Amino acid sequence: MSFRLSFAPSTDLADEKLGENSENLIEIRALKYSRGHRAIFDGLNLTIRRGEITALMGPSGTGKTTLLRLITRQLIPEEGVIYVDGVDISTLNQSGLYEMRKRFGMLFQNGALLTDLSVFENVAFPLREHTKLSNRLIRHIVLTKLHAVGLRGAADMLPAQLSGGMARRIALARAMVMDPEILIYDEPFVGLDPISLGVIVRLVRRLNDVLGITSIVVSHDVEEISAVADRSFLLSDGKVAASGSPDELRTANSELVRQFMHGMADGPVAFHYQAPGYEEQLLGRDIE
């Protein structure tokens, strides 16, 4: 699969009719969102294609997790529209929104397991809430999903007894238990040991291909995400700074892309937060 690497993705989208291209599952146009006085997104345009694994990357604080929350309407944008499968999600009432969310599975950054339920019950939770399946069938489905993430043996444990990596794998089992059409992963690779990491990376790819779903992955792990993503978006300053296949991003000429993809300290994105001069501060001249 190859894509044209683009550094100005917002201009050629203006005339496109939203929600009518069946290849596009999620379409975001002119999105604006602020937190306090700080603009997180300022006219963001982005399209996620059906059946692909899309990576959202960018320096810390660029709003990747916020974008996921906007796509799933956990947050409401100040301006702009978000279409999911041809539907403007801002027009949905609560029951419509919940019907839409049944098509999503989301893996939260910290797992977000329900702490008063066992691992088994956490994974079974959506099934018990939304279906009338027998206990036997629920058990079968849950054990299958737990087996897929390698934690069938932890079914009786409580979330407090799990390591961070285990909790995230359980959360992944829960996210896919309803066989969603869209799987959203927020930092799925953080805290995993190399073996689990390899398994999860392959699982993300396999789930996408075998089940024909669409995946959105927020990740800082350039190597891992490059191995599975069909297309990547690099977010910076509230907009899409670049998009294309991981290979295209890696060989791009843009300084920002190069800095991010190769993990360089110097570049358009400052490593140090704004501060007075180092020497001046150490010598106390800034408080004189």
Add this chain to the structure above:
Amino acid sequence: MKQTFLDLRNNLIEFLRTFGAFQLFFLRLLRYSPEILTTRLGLVVKQVHNAGAQSLVIIMVCGLFVGAVLALQAYSNMSKFNAEDWTGVAAAFALVKELGPVMTALLFAGRAGTALTSEIGLMKATDQLSAMEMMAVNPVRRVLVPRFLGGVIAMPFLAAIFSAVGLYGAHLIGVEVFQVDVGSFWQQIQLTVEISDVNEGIIKSIVFGVAASLIAVWEGYNTVPTAEGVGHATTRTVVITAITVLVFDFMITAAMI
């Protein structure tokens, strides 16, 4: 001067906004309550156990000592008028009409209310409520309503147990220590305390149960999702519940006299 006026105005607007949101929140809880009571009774029973059964020890210990203190005070004052037989009546009136419901509500706020607020607050801070939203499960319906109903149902029972154990404490002091005649002690209570007095206590405990549970789940649901935020919300639960209970106590007493 102008700045002070502006601050006052902004504070008033903020208060009215919060109060309005609080009322809408209460209506949301009430809206889902019949459905949860009929279709998810197991969730409510679990919360009655958490809020009620797990508060039993503290309620009984406090009830025993409050009843004992009441009997001590009543006996020492009434013995000046040779009215020792009325020790039980004084303790019974105080317990059934006032101290039973009020003390239970205050203890409930300190034990079960803070537990509710911190549990819901931590669920919010660790994205558990957001995860439910993403699983198309309404957290108000699934998490808050059963906890609210659990508190409302548990409170009258706890208040009744507080009063009953308190009366036993008064009996221990009045009858066993000060040798008040046991027949007179209980007969005076039976003759003097009327069903309307018991009803007043029941009404108060139901109102306090609604208030204390509502404040606890509201504070938890609106916690700033940080460790400090959860701490502040827990403190607010105790303080606001205590003030609300005492204000309502005065209003109900005034209305029923």
